[in-house]
Amino acid sequence: MSSALLRVEGLTAGYGAAPVLHDVNLTVQPGEIVAVLGANGAGKTTLLRTLSGLVRSTGGQVVFDGADLRTTKVEQMVRRGIAHVPEGRGVVTELTVDENLRLGGLWRRDQADARRALDEVYELFPALAQRRAFAGHQLSGGERQMLALGRALVGRPRLLLLDEPSLGLAPKITAQIMALLRDLRERTGLAVLLVEQNVRSALSVADEGVVLALGRVVTRNRAAALRDDADLRHAYLGF
Amino acid sequence: MSQFIYLTFDGLSRGAVYAAFALSLVLIWRAARIVNFAQGAMAVAAVYAAYSITSATGSYWLGFGVALLAGLVLGVTVERVVMRFVDHSSPLNGVVVALGLVLVIQGVLGIIYGNEFRPVETPFSRDAFEVGGVAMLSRYDLFVFAAVGAVVLVLTLLFTRTAIGLRMRAAAFAPDVSRLLGVSVGGMLTLGWALAAAVGSLAGMLVVPTELGLHPTAMDVVFVSAFTAAVVGGLDSPIGAVTGGLVVGLLLSYVSGYVEPTVAPMAVLLLLVVVLLGKPGGLFSSSRARVA
Numbered sequence: 001m002s003s004a005l006l007r008v009e010g011l012t013a014g015y016g017a018a019p020v021l022h023d024v025n026l027t028v029q030p031g032e033i034v035a036v037l038g039a040n041g042a043g044k045t046t047l048l049r050t051l052s053g054l055v056r057s058t059g060g061q062v063v064f065d066g067a068d069l070r071t072t073k074v075e076q077m078v079r080r081g082i083a084h085v086p087e088g089r090g091v092v093t094e095l096t097v098d099e100n101l102r103l104g105g106l107w108r109r110d111q112a113d114a115r116r117a118l119d120e121v122y123e124l125f126p127a128l129a130q131r132r133a134f135a136g137h138q139l140s141g142g143e144r145q146m147l148a149l150g151r152a153l154v155g156r157p158r159l160l161l162l163d164e165p166s167l168g169l170a171p172k173i174t175a176q177i178m179a180l181l182r183d184l185r186e187r188t189g190l191a192v193l194l195v196e197q198n199v200r201s202a203l204s205v206a207d208e209g210v211v212l213a214l215g216r217v218v219t220r221n222r223a224a225a226l227r228d229d230a231d232l233r234h235a236y237l238g239f
Numbered sequence: 240m241s242q243f244i245y246l247t248f249d250g251l252s253r254g255a256v257y258a259a260f261a262l263s264l265v266l267i268w269r270a271a272r273i274v275n276f277a278q279g280a281m282a283v284a285a286v287y288a289a290y291s292i293t294s295a296t297g298s299y300w301l302g303f304g305v306a307l308l309a310g311l312v313l314g315v316t317v318e319r320v321v322m323r324f325v326d327h328s329s330p331l332n333g334v335v336v337a338l339g340l341v342l343v344i345q346g347v348l349g350i351i352y353g354n355e356f357r358p359v360e361t362p363f364s365r366d367a368f369e370v371g372g373v374a375m376l377s378r379y380d381l382f383v384f385a386a387v388g389a390v391v392l393v394l395t396l397l398f399t400r401t402a403i404g405l406r407m408r409a410a411a412f413a414p415d416v417s418r419l420l421g422v423s424v425g426g427m428l429t430l431g432w433a434l435a436a437a438v439g440s441l442a443g444m445l446v447v448p449t450e451l452g453l454h455p456t457a458m459d460v461v462f463v464s465a466f467t468a469a470v471v472g473g474l475d476s477p478i479g480a481v482t483g484g485l486v487v488g489l490l491l492s493y494v495s496g497y498v499e500p501t502v503a504p505m506a507v508l509l510l511l512v513v514v515l516l517g518k519p520g521g522l523f524s525s526s527r528a529r530v531a
Contacts (some may be wrong), residue, residue: 054415078421090416092409103409106402107421151420 004029004063005191006051006159011060013050014215019058021215028159032190033181035206035223037199038236043215044195046089048161052077052084064159078107083152087163087195089144091151093136097128098135100147103168104154115152115160121150124180141175149177153184159191166198174198178205203227211236241373246496247489248367248376254488255387256446260465261472261480262394268474270411270431273322273333274466277340279458281317281436282443284344285309287352289444290359299362306440314436318429324446348455356452365449383445390438391481398477407431422478464491467507471514473521482522486510 006028014020020043028034037046049055051062053074062069064080072080092100101121105114122129125146131139139147145165152160162181166174182205184190196202203209209226211219213236219226226232260278275281288309293302304344317340325336390448398404408476411418418424442465447457467485472479487507494506514522 052419054419073422074418075421080428084419086416086419090413090419092413092416094412095405095409099405099408102402102420103405103417103420106406155420 003030004028005032005065006193007061007063009050009061009063011047011050011057011062012045013055013057013059015046015055019186019215021050021057023060024217026210026211026216026217026220028191028193029146030158030191031185032208033192033194033206034187035199035202035209035210036195036212037202037226038212040197041214042212045163046215047212048084048086048163048193048195052082052161054084059114078155078157079156082161083155083157084160084161084164085148085152085163087167089141089148090149090230091136091144093129095136096132097134097136097139097147098132100151101128101154104151108155113156117154117156121153124153125150141168142170145169145173145177149180156188157190159193161193161195164197166196166201171201174201178202181205199233242496245367245374246492248380249496250489250492251485252376252380252383252488253446253449253491254468254485255383256442256449256484257461257465257468257487258481258484259390259438259445260442260461261469261484262390262477263435263442264466264469265376265392265474265477265480266431266435266438267474268469270428271322271333272327272330273325273337274364274474275435276334276337276462277317277344277348278436278439279443279462280341280344280348280455281310281313282439283447283453283455283458283503284313284348285436285440286359286443286453286457287348288350290357293360297362300490303362303444306444307437310437310440311433313440314433315429317436318432320471322432323425323428345455354455356457358452359448361448379449380487386441386445390441391477394434394438394477403430429506441458448470463504464488464507471511473524476521476523479521479523 004027006024008024011021012019012032024047026034038044038048046055050057051069051161053072057070063083067080077084092103101118105117108114127143128146128150131143136144136147149165165177177199181192185192194202194206203223203226206223209221209223211232212215218236219232263278264275267273285306289302289306290307293299321336321526322333325333326331361379363382365377366381367377369375369376398408406422407427407430410422410424414424443458446461447453450457462489465484468483469480471486472483490506490510491503494503518524
C-alpha cells in the first residue's frame with residue numbers, strides 16, 4: 001500500500017470541541033477515483049476541508065506522496081499537487097472568468113505552462129471561452145462548476161478534492177462532469193476524491209467508494225460492489 | 240460666473256484630497272471589512288514625520304518621501320501588531336480598537352510635538368492663476384490633481400493588471416478559496432493596510448498645509464468628509480470613493496461660497512442621508528449575485 005497517493009489513517013477532526021470525523025481511514029491510488037458517500041451531516045465536506053487544511057485535524061495521519069499533510073499550510077497544498085474545489089463551487093464571483101482561471105495558476109513557477117493549461121481549460125469548456133470577461137456572478141450554476149473545476153486544472157493537480165459537483169445542476173450537466181473526470185483520469189492520471197450526495201452518478205464514475213455515517217467509515221469497497229449491495233444502499237445511501 | 244469657476248476648482252482640489260483619503264478607507268474596507276477610524280491619526284503621524292525631516296534637512300521632497308514610507312510602515316505595524324488580533328465576530332470590535340488607536344496616536348504625537356498648530360509649507364504656490372481677471376486654480380492645486388491622479392492610476396494598474404493585484408482582490412473577496420489556490424491571504428491583508436496607510440499619508444500631506452496647520456487632530460474634520468465620501472460612493476468601490484470625494488469637495492465648496500461656510504458640514508450630512516435613503520449601499524455599490 002506504500003504506492004498510495006493519499007493515505008488517511010485514524011483521522012479525527014472537527015470544529016471546536018465536537019469532533020465530526022472519527023478514526024477515518026482511506027487511500028487513493030494514483031489515477032484512482034474514490035467516491036465519498038453518505039447522508040447530509042455524515043462529515044463528507046469536513047473530510048475534504050480537513051485534508052486541505054481548512055479544518056484542523058486533532059488526530060491521525062494524512063500522508064500525500066510521502067509527505068505529512070497535517071503540518072502543511074493551506075496555501076502550500078496547491079504546490080504539493082492538491083486542488084480542492086469547495087462546495088458551493090468556490091468561484092470568486094466578483095472576479096471575471098479569466099481572472100478566476102488565472103488565479104488558479106498564479107502560484108506556479110512555470111508561468112508558460114500555466115498559460116498553456118489555461119488555454120486547455122478554454123478548449124475543454126468552450127462555454128467559458130465565450131464568457132472570459134463575464135463576472136463570476138453572471139454565470140449559470142453549471143458554468144460556475146466548470147469554472148471552479150477548470151481553475152483547479154490550471155494548477156495541473158495530481159489529486160482533486162471535489163465537493164458536491166452535482167449540487168443544484170441538471171442531470172445532463174452532472175453526467176458531463178462525471179464523464180470529464182473519467183476522461184481526465186485516462187489522459188492525465190488525475191486522482192479524484194469525490195464527495196457526492198448523488199450516489200448513482202458518483203458510483204458511475206468511481207473505482208472505489210467510501211461510505212461515511214456520522215463521521216465514521218462504515219464501508220470501503222469497489223464501486224461496483226457498492227452498487228450491487230442492496231442492504232447497504234437502503235441503510236446509508238437512500239436508494 | 241467667475242465665482243462659480245473659482246469655487247468649482249477649489250471644490251475639485253479639496254475633493255481630490257477627500258478622494259485619496261476615501262480611497263485609503265475603501266482599500267482597508269475591501270481587504271479587512273474594517274472602517275479604519277484611525278486612518279486620520281495615522282496620516283497625521285506620517286505628516287509629522289515629514290515635518291521633522293523637512294525641518295531638519297530643508298527638503299520638502301525628502302519629507303514627502305518619508306511621509307509615504309512612514310505610512311507604509313504604520314500600516315504594516317497597525318495590521319500586524321493590533322488589527323490581526325481583533326476578534327471579527329462583531330464589526331464593532333474593529334471600530335472600537337481603531338478609535339482607541341486614534342487616542343493613542345494623538346496622545347503620543349501631543350507628547351512629542353506639543354498640542355499647537357504648526358504652519359506647514361507647500362512645495363508650490365497656493366496663489367491662484369488668473370485668466371481674464373477670473374481666479375482659476377493654483378500651482379498647488381495642479382500638484383494635488385497630479386498626485387491624486389497618479390495614485391488612482393497606480394492603484395488601478397496594480398489591481399487590474401498585475402498578479403499581486405489579482406491576489407489582493409481574490410483574498411479580499413474569498414479568503415478560503417484564495418488560500419486553496421496558494422494565495423497568502425495574511426500577506427495580502429498586510430499589503431492592503433500598507434498601501435492604504437501610504438495613500439492616507441499622501442492625502443494628509445496634501446491637505447494639512449491648506450488647513451489650520453499641523454496638529455495631532457489636524458485630520459479629524461477631513462476624516463469626516465472623506466468617510467462621507469467613501470460611504471456615498473459605496474465602501475466597496477474605489478471608483479465610488481473617487482467620485483464621492485469629488486462630489487463632497489464640490490458640495491462643500493459651493494455651499495461655503497454661495498450660502499455660508501458654517502452650514503457646509505450640514506450639507507455633507509444631508510448628502511449622506513439622501514444617498515443612504517436612496518441607495519443604502521452607496522452610489523457605486525456592486526450588483527447582487529445572480530441567484531442559481
